[in-house]
Amino acid sequence: MVQEEHGLRVAYLGPMASYTHQAALDTFPQSRNHTLTPVPDIPSIFQAVQSNNAERGVIPFENSTNGSVVQTLDLLADSKNQYPNIQMCGEAFVRVQHYLLGRKSTSHSQSQPTHRSSPSGANLRHVKSLYSHPQAWTQCTPFLSSAVPGRERHDTSSTSRAAEIVAADKSGSSAAICSALAAELYGLDVLAPDIEEKKGNMTRFLIIRNSPTTSPSSPLSQNGSSSSWKSLLSFTLPQTGSPGALAQALAVFGKYGINLTSMNSRPSGERPWHYIFFIEFQGRRGDGKVDNALAELQSVVARWKTLGTWMSNGGQDGG
Numbered sequence: 001m002v003q004e005e006h007g008l009r010v011a012y013l014g015p016m017a018s019y020t021h022q023a024a025l026d027t028f029p030q031s032r033n034h035t036l037t038p039v040p041d042i043p044s045i046f047q048a049v050q051s052n053n054a055e056r057g058v059i060p061f062e063n064s065t066n067g068s069v070v071q072t073l074d075l076l077a078d079s080k081n082q083y084p085n086i087q088m089c090g091e092a093f094v095r096v097q098h099y100l101l102g103r104k105s106t107s108h109s110q111s112q113p114t115h116r117s118s119p120s121g122a123n124l125r126h127v128k129s130l131y132s133h134p135q136a137w138t139q140c141t142p143f144l145s146s147a148v149p150g151r152e153r154h155d156t157s158s159t160s161r162a163a164e165i166v167a168a169d170k171s172g173s174s175a176a177i178c179s180a181l182a183a184e185l186y187g188l189d190v191l192a193p194d195i196e197e198k199k200g201n202m203t204r205f206l207i208i209r210n211s212p213t214t215s216p217s218s219p220l221s222q223n224g225s226s227s228s229w230k231s232l233l234s235f236t237l238p239q240t241g242s243p244g245a246l247a248q249a250l251a252v253f254g255k256y257g258i259n260l261t262s263m264n265s266r267p268s269g270e271r272p273w274h275y276i277f278f279i280e281f282q283g284r285r286g287d288g289k290v291d292n293a294l295a296e297l298q299s300v301v302a303r304w305k306t307l308g309t310w311m312s313n314g315g316q317d318g319g
């Protein structure tokens with residue numbers, strides 16, 4: 001998705017060469033004079049946008065192999081009301097190909113059969129510890145268990161942060177799972193390429209903006225049919241047991257012929273075993289059937305919030 005605007009300040013999960021950086025570069029091309037600023041973690045992206053230190057933020061949302069980024073969902077749930085103005089306004093898909101990066105072993109022991117080597121033939125016996133973003137481990141399970149089993153794993157805030165840590169390790173005994181771009185930027189050797197389990201591995205990133213109003217977007221006639229728009233909303237259900245409340249909430253969308261495209265739930269933070277649900281659907285406010293469905297939803301749910309609208313085919317909500 002390429003944004004039309006120029007000169008936006010964009011916060012992304014850094015440091016440079018993270019997959020989020022790639023999504024930010026794809027969405028906010030340098031030719032449009034955007035300023036892309038790496039921040040250390042996902043909450044910092046929300047803070048930067050909420051406080052107007054950045055006009056846009058780019059955050060990882062879900063991966064085709066291992067599902068939702070729960071930290072992002074929890075920030076969207078916003079149980080402490082820290083990010084009341086955060087709204088989604090776009091999405092970007094990035095093909096994620098993981099590399100094992102580190103320092104090549106200087107020993108010439110590759111021919112010894114007792115030494116494990118990567119699919120590329122690099123000797124990995126000297127690799128004692130591994131660094132990466134938690135999402136990356138489960139995208140590379142077969143490689144990790146066959147080529148570097150039993151190594152100590154350290155979670156990092158991003159894959160590029162892992163590369164930075166490994167580049168600073170003079171012992172050469174650590175390795176990071178990250179992008180090929182990180183190898184170049186941090187001067188690391190490729191110990192094994194394409195180590196992700198599923199070859200079509202993709203991550204979807206959200207573009208967020210500060211938008212204090214949740215009023216309907218501009219008239220539909222200006223910007224394509226309602227089916228090219230997607231919207232995200234969250235809701236919780238009433239406190240006391242009300243059988244079928246979730247089914248009733250979902251039935252509202254069916255009643256108005258609205259296509260649900262994803263659903264997630266997370267603990268609401270209100271009390272144990274109480275959940276917040278995230279529903280993504282085709283359409284947007286201002287479209288009669290969506291307005292009717294949302295009006296009816298209010299009588300079924302306890303708390304609800306619209307979390308944004310965007311063009312699912314690559315555009316952006318101008319509202």
Ligand SMILES: O=C(O)C(=O)Cc1ccccc1
Nearest residue numbers: 018019020133135158159203
């Ligand atoms: O850590 C990164 O580079 C990110 O941008 C988050 C992430 C991690 C793993 C797969 C896709 C995105």
